[in-house]
Amino acid sequence: MSTTNGVAHAQKTWREKVGLAEMLKGGVIMDVVTPEQARIAEDAGAVAVMALERVPADIRVQGGVARMSDPDLINGIKAAVSIPVMAKCRIGHFVEAEILQALEVDFIDESEVLTPADVANHVDKHQFTVPFVCGARNLGEALRRCAEGAAMIRTKGEAGTGDVVEAVRHMRTIMAEIRQVQGAREDELYVLAKEHQAPLELIREVHQLGKLPVPNFSAGGIATPADAALMMKLGAETVFVGSGIFKSGDPAKRAKAIVESVLFYEDAKKLAEISAGLGEAMVGINVAAIPDRELLAPRGW
Amino acid sequence: MAPVADVVGVLAVQGDFEKHLVAFRRCGVPDDRLRLVKTTEHLAGVDRLVLPGGESTTVGLLLQRFGLGPALIEFAQEGKPMWGTCMGMIMMAARVEDRKQYSLGVLDVTVRRNAFGAQVHSFEVDVPFKPLDETVTGVFIRAPIVVESGPAVEVLSEYEGKVVAVRQGNLVGTSFHPELTDDTSLHRWFLGL
Numbered sequence: 001m002s003t004t005n006g007v008a009h010a011q012k013t014w015r016e017k018v019g020l021a022e023m024l025k026g027g028v029i030m031d032v033v034t035p036e037q038a039r040i041a042e043d044a045g046a047v048a049v050m051a052l053e054r055v056p057a058d059i060r061v062q063g064g065v066a067r068m069s070d071p072d073l074i075n076g077i078k079a080a081v082s083i084p085v086m087a088k089c090r091i092g093h094f095v096e097a098e099i100l101q102a103l104e105v106d107f108i109d110e111s112e113v114l115t116p117a118d119v120a121n122h123v124d125k126h127q128f129t130v131p132f133v134c135g136a137r138n139l140g141e142a143l144r145r146c147a148e149g150a151a152m153i154r155t156k157g158e159a160g161t162g163d164v165v166e167a168v169r170h171m172r173t174i175m176a177e178i179r180q181v182q183g184a185r186e187d188e189l190y191v192l193a194k195e196h197q198a199p200l201e202l203i204r205e206v207h208q209l210g211k212l213p214v215p216n217f218s219a220g221g222i223a224t225p226a227d228a229a230l231m232m233k234l235g236a237e238t239v240f241v242g243s244g245i246f247k248s249g250d251p252a253k254r255a256k257a258i259v260e261s262v263l264f265y266e267d268a269k270k271l272a273e274i275s276a277g278l279g280e281a282m283v284g285i286n287v288a289a290i291p292d293r294e295l296l297a298p299r300g301w
Numbered sequence: 302m303a304p305v306a307d308v309v310g311v312l313a314v315q316g317d318f319e320k321h322l323v324a325f326r327r328c329g330v331p332d333d334r335l336r337l338v339k340t341t342e343h344l345a346g347v348d349r350l351v352l353p354g355g356e357s358t359t360v361g362l363l364l365q366r367f368g369l370g371p372a373l374i375e376f377a378q379e380g381k382p383m384w385g386t387c388m389g390m391i392m393m394a395a396r397v398e399d400r401k402q403y404s405l406g407v408l409d410v411t412v413r414r415n416a417f418g419a420q421v422h423s424f425e426v427d428v429p430f431k432p433l434d435e436t437v438t439g440v441f442i443r444a445p446i447v448v449e450s451g452p453a454v455e456v457l458s459e460y461e462g463k464v465v466a467v468r469q470g471n472l473v474g475t476s477f478h479p480e481l482t483d484d485t486s487l488h489r490w491f492l493g494l
Contacts, residue, residue, distance in 0.1 A: 015425060015440060015481060015482075016420075016423040016424065016425060016440060016441075016442055019317075019354075019423070019440055019442045019478060019481050020420055020423065020442050020443065022316075022317040022320060022354070022481065023316055023317055023354045023355050023356065023387075023388070023442060023443075024355075024356070025315070025316060025317060025318075025319070025355075026313070026314070026315040026316060026318075026355075027315050027316075027355070027356060027359055042358055043362075044362075045358065045359045045362040045363060046359065047315065047355070047356040047359050048356070078419075082358060082400065082414060082415065083356055083358055083359075084356075084420065084443065101421060104418070104419040104420075104421050104422075105419070105420075106419055106420035106443070107420065129421050130420060130421050131420065259359065259362075259363070260363070260366070262315075263314060263315065263339065263363060264339075
């Protein structure tokens with residue numbers, strides 16, 4: 001690479017990191033736990049897969065400490081598909097992240113679905129050549145992750161529930177806060193930076209762009225084509241579907257339908273056709289019925 | 302530069318199509334001359350078309366499922382300008398190395414997907430581009446290359462001996478993503494085809 005100094009290198013790396021996130025727009029990223037599932041996802045039209053040992057729904061049921069997946073599992077899934085492969089590290093666990101980078105995964109999700117390894121610090125993502133995606137519930141959290149070097153944000157939702165309510169809450173919150181920053185006077189941006197606990201430069205960028213500095217995807221509780229289309233209408237640029245596919249009655253069919261729903265999210269007639277005859281959706285858990293201490297979204301700060 | 306009346310389409314099935322729209326706006330194409338193409342109906346009236354970056358397996362499946370594929374093949378065969386960046390070039394190719402996957406088959410080349418490896422090997426470098434006097438910034442993201450091409454295909458750019466841009470009549474393919482840079486020279490050149 002023709003770089004002359006560290007700064008130039010970082011900037012160039014940055015463009016490729018965000019660039020890959022751009023390539024994933026308008027697609028569906030699916031959680032998979034085996035190479036067979038990865039192939040089903042690819043054949044259904046997934047733009048990427050997330051290689052995991054357990055989907056979030058199982059992590060909820062089984063409990064215990066959830067960690068980075070076994071490298072053998074990740075390599076097996078990488079060998080099975082041609083689309084990008086993502087993997088999760090624990091919040092703040094930069095050694096897991098270094099291992100995932102050494103495995104050459106295409107994206108790292110520093111994820112609240114795994115048990116956090118650090119109660120204060122997230123991974124310094126600028127130190128990596130592999131791009132990162134991080135969860136967020138509001139604009140301030142999203143911009144703090146961007147400041148640390150995240151190349152993509154996903155609204156957290158509440159993973160492993162099949163209940164879209166938190167995904168909606170987080171997306172509406174972020175979009176409303178973006179509109180507020182966009183509409184503010186220049187001289188109000190200082191206070192907005194303070195209120196959102198976000199760097200002033202990034203608040204300025206949101207003010208100018210009317211969007212996050214990086215692509216904004218949606219995750220956590222999406223189980224049907226209608227859920228996926230809802231998130232796209234609310235401003236998501238791509239959706240992650242975790243437990244929703246392989247915890248349903250007919251994963252291949254549902255995966256295909258959710259891919260189609262992201263393409264035709266504005267066309268209710270097509271969505272009606274797409275939604276028909278998919279078999280059972282994942283049973284799911286009402287988020288309202290989950291005790292506070294078992295919620296995943298509040299992890300990360 | 303293309304006649305003002307030209308309608309410029311960007312295939313919007315999946316991928317970074319918005320970035321191409323932004324680039325064409327910066328070239329001075331007015332909004333009412335820009336079309337996002339998701340269905341066969343959207344293609345009607347489009348004079349030149351870009352196939353953006355994205356995931357070729359996803360886009361291939363959706364083109365097959367919703368019948369846009371044959372319409373795109375017809376579009377290319379009519380001699381209308383078509384430009385594929387990265388995934389778009391894979392989608393236009395006649396052959397994808399070592400894989401059975403759907404492509405339009407209009408460009409007489411064999412492409413190798415992910416020719417430089419996983420995302421950590423993505424890179425940015427200035428490359429020559431034959432029709433222009435100056436080099437252009439090549440952003441290569443899990444990029445494909447052309448490993449074999451037919452007699453009607455002209456090589457427009459090579460990087461370290463690898464073919465990264467080709468032209469066959471009004472069909473153009475680039476391994477890299479000019480739409481991710483601030484340089485609109487390739488977009489301007491395409492509008493003049």
